[in-house]
Amino acid sequence: MKEISELLFPDDVFYAEDHEWARLDGGVITVGINDYAQDQLGDIVYVELPRVGDTFEKGEEFGTVESVKAVSELYMPVGGEIVAVNTDLEDSPELINQSPYGDGWLIKVKPDDETEIEELMDKETYLAMLKEED
Template sequence: MKSIEELSFPSDVKYTDDHEWAKVEGDLVRVGISDYAQDQLGEIVFVEMPEIGDTFAQGNEFGSVESVKAVSEIFLPIAGEIVEVNSELEDAPELVNTDCYNKGWLVKIKPDDLSEMDKLKDQAAYLEMLKG
């Protein structure tokens, strides 16, 4: 496992206490797991995704990530409807390990209430939590 200083935490995304990230892109929000989460999990071998059209409340479990070490539930950072899933992960789940913020994203949602993003941690607060 890498030290926190070796991991990437972009400042243009928000983070949850459960290590998911959310990035506003127009009227949608792209969601994935943080570099810290993928590093802790180790080699990702499978990602269980929701169906397009599924809706979830903020903090609800929407899928899971399976690594050689463990299976971890993933939770939606803000409420919304799934409008796209990253189908590349079906054949290449390791993209979560190699590029969790770009190629390894999980879902895109149409948010119910974009102001829920304000409840998430910014880069500084997330790093503080990890170091704490």
């Protein structure tokens, strides 16, 4: 297990309570799970993602990640329409372990309300929450 200080938490993403991250770029929000979540889950072996065109409310379950340990739900950090899913994860779910903020992204969302992302936590607030849980 890595110490929290050894995990990566980039400054350019927002963090959700359920350990997803969200990054706004050109009106589209990319979503993944963060380094803490992938470290806790262990080897990710299977990912269930929605279809492009599906719409979800903020907080709604949009898929699952399955590790050797457990099957975990994924929750929408913002509400909106799915405009892309990471199809590389079908054959290489381990990308989530290897590159949680890069090649291991999960979905891209066209948000109903772009400003909803600001209701998520910044790095410092999220880290404080993790340390409290610890």
